[in-house]
Amino acid sequence: MTQPGELTYRRIHRASRELLFDCMTMPEHLTKFWGPDGTSTPINGITVDLRPGGAFETAMVNDADGSRYTMRAVYIEVRRPEKLAWTESAVEGGMTTTITFEDLGDGRTQVVTHQTNVPPIMANPDARKGFETSLRRFAEYVVQLRSA
Amino acid sequence: MTITADDQLSATFAALADPTRRAILTRLAAGEATVNELAAPFSLTQQAISKHIKVLESAGLISRMRVAQARPCRIEAVQFDNVAEWIDRHRQMWQERYDRLDAHLAELQSAPMPKESQ
Numbered sequence: 001m002t003q004p005g006e007l008t009y010r011r012i013h014r015a016s017r018e019l020l021f022d023c024m025t026m027p028e029h030l031t032k033f034w035g036p037d038g039t040s041t042p043i044n045g046i047t048v049d050l051r052p053g054g055a056f057e058t059a060m061v062n063d064a065d066g067s068r069y070t071m072r073a074v075y076i077e078v079r080r081p082e083k084l085a086w087t088e089s090a091v092e093g094g095m096t097t098t099i100t101f102e103d104l105g106d107g108r109t110q111v112v113t114h115q116t117n118v119p120p121i122m123a124n125p126d127a128r129k130g131f132e133t134s135l136r137r138f139a140e141y142v143v144q145l146r147s148a
Numbered sequence: 149m150t151i152t153a154d155d156q157l158s159a160t161f162a163a164l165a166d167p168t169r170r171a172i173l174t175r176l177a178a179g180e181a182t183v184n185e186l187a188a189p190f191s192l193t194q195q196a197i198s199k200h201i202k203v204l205e206s207a208g209l210i211s212r213m214r215v216a217q218a219r220p221c222r223i224e225a226v227q228f229d230n231v232a233e234w235i236d237r238h239r240q241m242w243q244e245r246y247d248r249l250d251a252h253l254a255e256l257q258s259a260p261m262p263k264e265s266q
Contacts, residue, residue: 007235009242015253023249032255033248036241113242 009113017081017101017109024084024099025050035060045070050078056086073097156208157234160227163207168192169200173223176210182218 013020023029027046035041035058045059045068056073076096077085085098095115102110163169172186187197201221204210208227212219 007238007242009239009246011242011246013246013250013253015257019253019256020249023252029252032252033245037244037248111246115238115242 007113007115009115011111011113012104012108013111014108016107017103020101020109020111021081021084025078025080030058034058038063039069050075052076052078054078156227157230159207160209160231163203163209164231166200166203169204172197172200172204172221173209176221176223180213180220180222182220184218186221 015023023033025048027043027048030046030048031041031043034046039060039062041058041060045057045061047055047057049055052075054075056075057070059068059070061068071088073086073088075084075086077083077098081101083098083100085096087096098114098116100112100114102112104110164173168190171190175181175186175189183194183198183201186201187194190197201210201212205212205221208224210221211224212221
């Protein structure tokens with residue numbers, strides 16, 4: 001269940017989950033699609049140590065001015081082909097990304113990306129209890145409030 | 149985003165965690181209301197409601213007007229925008245990334261073997 005401060009993004013791709021898992025974990029694939037639009041991610045700037053505790057780093061270079069931004073993460077779960085998770089400790093108080101690959105049985109795979117940026121205050125179970133509104137529903141709610 | 153803005157966002161997410169507080173926000177979306185008016189639909193003491201209002205206020209989600217003695221509460225749209233912006237920013241990033249992945253997959257899949265005609 002998605003909660004405020006979390007994001008779930010679902011997407012169906014026409015490919016096997018093995019290929020999708022490899023795309024998300026092999027530098028020769030990552031270099032083709034990883035960085036945001038307007039940046040490139042050179043293959044020699046990608047570190048993949050594919051094991052729990054191993055480094056996952058991508059240096060993204062801005063095409064316009066050459067400035068670099070490096071994402072530094074550590075894998076926390078590596079289970080080809082169904083699940084991949086990493087955590088970025090330096091981002092917004094700690095951001096964890098979990099990707100699950102679901103075989104739809106017809107040559108397609110649903111990729112579910114779940115990103116949490118749970119603030120430290122959420123470690124308190126009482127504070128966490130009430131977190132039930134999905135982020136998508138919450139976003140709609142915000143829109144409602146804004147148009148009210 | 150600065151540390152301060154992150155902390156504010158954390159407080160906002162925490163404030164939104166509670167169903168009573170979300171109900172209060174829904175009521176305030178319809179217009180300003182006093183603490184008494186906000187307490188009416190709940191089986192809670194006015195003191196308990198005041199506590200929720202304080203949390204919402206320090207999270208920047210509502211403000212209290214100083215004009216009348218009853219100090220009516222109202223929604224602060226700016227903080228809702230910050231939450232929506234966080235969501236949008238991250239969703240957009242993944243959407244674009246998977247768009248590029250699809251393009252990469254199409255290239256991979258068209259290269260090794262000719263496509264079957266449907």
